Amino acid sequence: MSGSTEGLELRSTATADGRLRLTLEPVALGEPGPDEVIVRLEAAPINPSDLGLLLGPADMATLRAEGTADRPELVADIPPHLLRAVAGRLGQSLAVGNEGAGTVVQAGENVRDLLGRKVAMVGGGMFAQYRKIHARACIPLPEGASAADGAGMFVNPLTALGFVETMKAEGHTAIVHTAAASNLGQMLNRICQADGIALVNIVRSEAQAAILKGIGARYVIDSGAEDFQARLVEAIAETGATIGFDAIGGGKLASHILNAMEAAALRKAGSYSIYGNNSAKQVYIYGALDTGPTVLNRAFGLSWGLGGWLLTNFLQKIGPDAARLRQRVADELHTTFASHYSTVIGLAEALRPEIVTAYQKKATGEKYLIDPTR
Amino acid sequence: MSGSTEGLELRSTATADGRLRLTLEPVALGEPGPDEVIVRLEAAPINPSDLGLLLGPADMATLRAEGTADRPELVADIPPHLLRAVAGRLGQSLAVGNEGAGTVVQAGENVRDLLGRKVAMVGGGMFAQYRKIHARACIPLPEGASAADGAGMFVNPLTALGFVETMKAEGHTAIVHTAAASNLGQMLNRICQADGIALVNIVRSEAQAAILKGIGARYVIDSGAEDFQARLVEAIAETGATIGFDAIGGGKLASHILNAMEAAALRKAGSYSIYGNNSAKQVYIYGALDTGPTVLNRAFGLSWGLGGWLLTNFLQKIGPDAARLRQRVADELHTTFASHYSTVIGLAEALRPEIVTAYQKKATGEKYLIDPTR
Numbered sequence: 001m002s003g004s005t006e007g008l009e010l011r012s013t014a015t016a017d018g019r020l021r022l023t024l025e026p027v028a029l030g031e032p033g034p035d036e037v038i039v040r041l042e043a044a045p046i047n048p049s050d051l052g053l054l055l056g057p058a059d060m061a062t063l064r065a066e067g068t069a070d071r072p073e074l075v076a077d078i079p080p081h082l083l084r085a086v087a088g089r090l091g092q093s094l095a096v097g098n099e100g101a102g103t104v105v106q107a108g109e110n111v112r113d114l115l116g117r118k119v120a121m122v123g124g125g126m127f128a129q130y131r132k133i134h135a136r137a138c139i140p141l142p143e144g145a146s147a148a149d150g151a152g153m154f155v156n157p158l159t160a161l162g163f164v165e166t167m168k169a170e171g172h173t174a175i176v177h178t179a180a181a182s183n184l185g186q187m188l189n190r191i192c193q194a195d196g197i198a199l200v201n202i203v204r205s206e207a208q209a210a211i212l213k214g215i216g217a218r219y220v221i222d223s224g225a226e227d228f229q230a231r232l233v234e235a236i237a238e239t240g241a242t243i244g245f246d247a248i249g250g251g252k253l254a255s256h257i258l259n260a261m262e263a264a265a266l267r268k269a270g271s272y273s274i275y276g277n278n279s280a281k282q283v284y285i286y287g288a289l290d291t292g293p294t295v296l297n298r299a300f301g302l303s304w305g306l307g308g309w310l311l312t313n314f315l316q317k318i319g320p321d322a323a324r325l326r327q328r329v330a331d332e333l334h335t336t337f338a339s340h341y342s343t344v345i346g347l348a349e350a351l352r353p354e355i356v357t358a359y360q361k362k363a364t365g366e367k368y369l370i371d372p373t374r
Numbered sequence: 375m376s377g378s379t380e381g382l383e384l385r386s387t388a389t390a391d392g393r394l395r396l397t398l399e400p401v402a403l404g405e406p407g408p409d410e411v412i413v414r415l416e417a418a419p420i421n422p423s424d425l426g427l428l429l430g431p432a433d434m435a436t437l438r439a440e441g442t443a444d445r446p447e448l449v450a451d452i453p454p455h456l457l458r459a460v461a462g463r464l465g466q467s468l469a470v471g472n473e474g475a476g477t478v479v480q481a482g483e484n485v486r487d488l489l490g491r492k493v494a495m496v497g498g499g500m501f502a503q504y505r506k507i508h509a510r511a512c513i514p515l516p517e518g519a520s521a522a523d524g525a526g527m528f529v530n531p532l533t534a535l536g537f538v539e540t541m542k543a544e545g546h547t548a549i550v551h552t553a554a555a556s557n558l559g560q561m562l563n564r565i566c567q568a569d570g571i572a573l574v575n576i577v578r579s580e581a582q583a584a585i586l587k588g589i590g591a592r593y594v595i596d597s598g599a600e601d602f603q604a605r606l607v608e609a610i611a612e613t614g615a616t617i618g619f620d621a622i623g624g625g626k627l628a629s630h631i632l633n634a635m636e637a638a639a640l641r642k643a644g645s646y647s648i649y650g651n652n653s654a655k656q657v658y659i660y661g662a663l664d665t666g667p668t669v670l671n672r673a674f675g676l677s678w679g680l681g682g683w684l685l686t687n688f689l690q691k692i693g694p695d696a697a698r699l700r701q702r703v704a705d706e707l708h709t710t711f712a713s714h715y716s717t718v719i720g721l722a723e724a725l726r727p728e729i730v731t732a733y734q735k736k737a738t739g740e741k742y743l744i745d746p747t748r
Contacts, residue, residue: 052648053648085673088640088643088646089646092646094646249672250672255667266462269462272462272463272466272468274426274427275684275686276682278684278686278687285672285676286676288672291672293629293669293670293671293672294669294670294672295667295668295669295670296667296668296669296670297667298623298624298659298662298665298667298668299459300682301682301684302659302660302682302683302684302687303682303684303687304681304682305679305680305681305682306679306680306681307678307679307680307681308674308675308676308677308678308679309676310649310652310675310676310677312649312652313652313676313677
């Protein structure tokens with residue numbers, strides 16, 4: 001191929017008049033630099049972490065198709081009181097898609113060996129036909145792996161491994177995880193089983209509980225059950241979990257976890273202290289399935305922490321040690337880190353109202369993959 | 375004096391039938407061990423941090439005097455729904471009072487040099503006529519200092535210094551503080567002015583603002599003002615404060631601080647990120663002036679932390695380095711760390727309903743000192 005590579009990119013634009021617009025923009029990629037490659041995208045998962053940028057705070061009830069058959073557009077309204085939340089992106093045409101995989105079709109002079117290889121990539125802008133990217137952000141896929149196999153090699157696997165690394169770095173020995181039947185949650189179960197780490201899974205339905213029990217999870221608790229808090233205390237007391245990772249964010253779940261950790265610690269406590277038990281208790285919020293306020297009933301003393309957890313911050317903190325994690329993902333791509341996609345769509349389909357409605361639900365067991373070659 | 379030292383101790387007892395009872399118990403102290411001393415208490419401040427143990431969650435509207443003139447008692451009701459919060463202390467007669475000062479009246483064989491010295495102490499049970507304690511928990515007062523001067527040498531001074539140490543240890547350069555006109559808040563202003571650290575003071579009235587401006591505070595913001603959030607963003611942007619210490623705990627104040635830190639950071643930010651600005655933002659809750667739920671409107675991205683801050687945990691973490699902080703307190707006892715008491719009461723008076731009503735209000739400018747020799 002020559003330097004004339006041109007392709008469509010999915011773009012998301014929020015405007016001051018309260019519209020969110022998804023479009024497919026033709027982009028000329030130009031020549032790759034000496035350390036860059038141009039990759040033809042063949043698979044890119046729609047992760048929960050993509051949806052915030054893709055759809056912003058738009059009202060899903062107002063989704064409508066506009067544009068033409070050749071150049072489809074999707075439009076939705078942003079409620080006026082939520083416009084402030086996207087002030088930083090108004091008027092900007094933003095590329096979307098954290099990760100993907102495909103075939104290297106052009107390569108700079110220093111990275112010619114990658115030409116023709118299938119690679120996985122991380123770095124944004126992956127909902128596109130082509131992506132120009134630094135070779136450092138690519139991992140050649142192992143022999144026999146398809147683009148779909150490698151498309152989700154970064155976000156979920158490194159997040160799940162990041163939870164375990166964070167647990168160890170901060171001196172904890174067992175984990176509580178919410179929204180635990182997700183693709184990520186299932187990976188975390190496989191990692192913890194392999195590594196002998198106790199994991200308390202919190203789910204929101206019996207169907208989700210069944211999924212996890214089916215893959216061998218030992219502690220699975222339904223937050224909708226009447227005896228939820230009592231069972232949570234029991235599981236935490238048994239496992240000694242003093243760190244939690246919460247995908248939900250809003251509501252009282254983080255508070256329930258901290259209070260259960262405190263109650264479990266007090267069972268073993270000696271003398272009474274007005275300041276609560278002095279064991280460290282930590283919950284990290286890494287998602288926002290509920291964007292409402294986080295409400296803490298602080299009956300858990302003064303030895304506690306709540307915070308945000310973001311993969312890019314974690315990777316920055318561990319630095320070169322990330323290579324070890326990436327290698328494990330590559331080694332266990334078809335086992336621990338296997339992703340299952342329920343539906344494969346083309347780039348234009350990602351703009352169809354009924355399909356957007358389906359994938360933005362983030363329903364357990366439903367995971368969408370974009371194949372831009374369709 | 376012989377081994378027959380006996381004195382009254384203030385005790386707080388919560389019972390399963392929903393009563394909180396304050397009593398004065400006669401206690402025989404026994405001989406001090408080889409490294410122990412017996413101190414006659416002459417001054418012990420009633421700090422906000424004492425009130426939780428002293429009064430628990432009792433309903434202040436139900437305070438009533440019982441007992442006899444010789445052995446007064448104070449009784450109050452604990453609302454049934456709050457009994458669970460004190461499950462760990464039910465039926466226990468608990469000594470109260472974190473710190474105090476007085477004269478050494480007996481000393482073990484290894485610490486005879488302390489006999490007759492005035493010392494300050496930390497370690498609980500200071501609302502008493504006598505306290506037997508390890509010599510290590512005592513600091514001899516500098517020449518010319520009274521027991522009242524030294525009575526508050528530990529909790530507030532080390533907490534204020536602890537905030538500054540925590541700020542430095544975690545890589546921040548300026549501080550936000552709430553309930554900032556308190557005795558502790560005034561100390562923090564004096565420390566920050568001496569050390570050249572920018573401090574954003576949040577207060578809840580214009581009268582409190584006036585106190586702080588009177589001692590030279592530069593950034594003072596009234597959380598009741600209509601433009602509170604805008605002024606907070608402005609002050610944080612100017613000072614670069616990315617760590618806050620919150621005495622209030624309940625409500626939305628911690629959330630307002632984190633959101634103001636995010637807004638200030640976004641002013642300087644480059645490109646838009648759905649995950650918010652990646653500068654670290656931290657708020658520690660160290661008090662509970664509002665025991666209601668903490669409510670977080672998470673518009674501050676994913677680079678944030680909220681947690682409990684407790685002096686004893688901090689001192690444990692810094693270990694022997696605490697000696698440096700204690701020395702500074704002793705050196706600046708009459709300046710930076712001077713405490714002012716509005717009212718001095720005896721031990722029995724601390725049980726009088728109208729006096730309890732007054733000191734439990736924690737009103738700015740009112741600080742009570744117990745003198746058990748009265």
